[in-house]
Amino acid sequence: MRLLLPSLTALLLVSAAQAQDLTAEVAHSWTSGGEAAAVKVISDAFTARGGKWVDWSVAGFESANAAYISRLLAGDPPTAKTAVAGPEVTELIAQGLMNDIDTAFHTAVPDGVVPQVVLDAITVDGKVYMAPTGMHAGSWMFYSMPVFEKAGITEAPTSWDEFFAAMDKIKAAGLVPIAWGGQSWQEGIVFHAVVLSTIGAEAFTRLYKDSDLSVIDTPEFAEAVNVFGRMRDYVDAGAAGRNWNDATAMVIRDEAGVQLLSDFIKGEFTTAGEKPGVDYGCALTPGTDSLIFLADAFTFPKTGNADEDKAQALLAETVLDPKVQADFSALKGSLPIRTDVDTSGLDACAQKAVELVKQDKIVPDAAMTLSPAINGGFKDAVGAFFADPSMTSEAFIEQYKAAFANG
Structure with a gap:
């Protein structure tokens, strides 16, 4: 054993040196x-x-x-x-x-x-x-249960009519209806969730995986644009440029009703000690039965x-x-x-x-199927539309469709 100990020590020293190199x-x-x-x-x-x-x-x-x-x-x-x-x-x-x-x-x-x-x-x-x-x-809605209770909302809305009726109740209660992160990449996530809710999973896949632009020319896609535009009336004056986690904090502090975004925001609830079903709730984006992943x-x-x-x-x-x-x-x-x-x-x-x-x-997110150039065009179009209420739906749709030309 005495003869083996120096060799064993040498091996350990070599292993330690190798570990330090990693x-x-x-x-x-x-x-x-x-x-x-x-x-x-x-x-x-x-x-x-x-x-x-x-x-x-x-x-x-x-x-x-x-x-x-x-x-x-x-x-x-x-x-x-x-x-x-x-x-x-x-x-x-x-x-x-x-x-x-x-x-x-x-x-x-x-x-x-x-x-x-x-x-x-x-x-x-x-x-x-x-x-x-x-x-x-990316097709989730997280909401403050105390805010819903104060506004008299008993359950998560499952349609856009129910959603906007609930937002009106929160506004009437003196609170911010939608905690909005006013950055184009966040707005793009919300918009695509709305698109999924109106056109359905099959058409969503055809558009964002197969680049079937005929989907954009449908009444269902136009409906998504109108729903998204209506959300401007339910965000606060400080929304522009707001980071996503600052928007999440508004829901955690029960200052705002809902945040529409990806489930990565859930980590903020967890680290704040919030409990699902007690402090906050989660539901799919209204009108949606699938996940954009x-x-x-x-x-x-x-x-x-x-x-x-x-x-x-x-x-x-x-x-x-x-x-x-x-x-x-x-x-x-x-x-x-x-x-x-x-x-x-x-x-x-x-x-x-x-x-x-x-x-x-x-259904796969567009970031998994389309080029960064196309996705960048999407974000630019969505951000410009949300920031400018004077932009018509038709003008936005043409700009959005043009993003595919960058691919």
């Missing part, structure tokens, strides 16, 4: 309270596996992405970056700027436990390039550094671990991307989403 600079925009708590789940698990996490966070998705692209093109990328799985990343893969994590993915994930639509989004030329953290749905994922730029390549593989395996997926989702407000993860510990709102996924009542 440093990952991780770029993300998850800076709100709930998001930061969720990120810590991953960073702690990565550290426990021998990695060293170096945080590079920039508030605001668009700001974070711009800073990242600048570093990527300058040849100094971080080790990993969060993104929406879809064309935004596949365009960079096509330019030869990204590493695949195919071996790490298949080491960590058994066959058949990632939905095929997600697997398709993270795979290019037969190799997996992204490690998805979870699935978010997207998958968040870690992506891995080519860095030219062998140790960083190892760190990327370790981070991918960490993100895909079942316990990490469950703990992350509980704080982030998402659903685990793996279908073999125990979701019984997730909140009541998440359980609703789990059932809809099981029933295949999901």
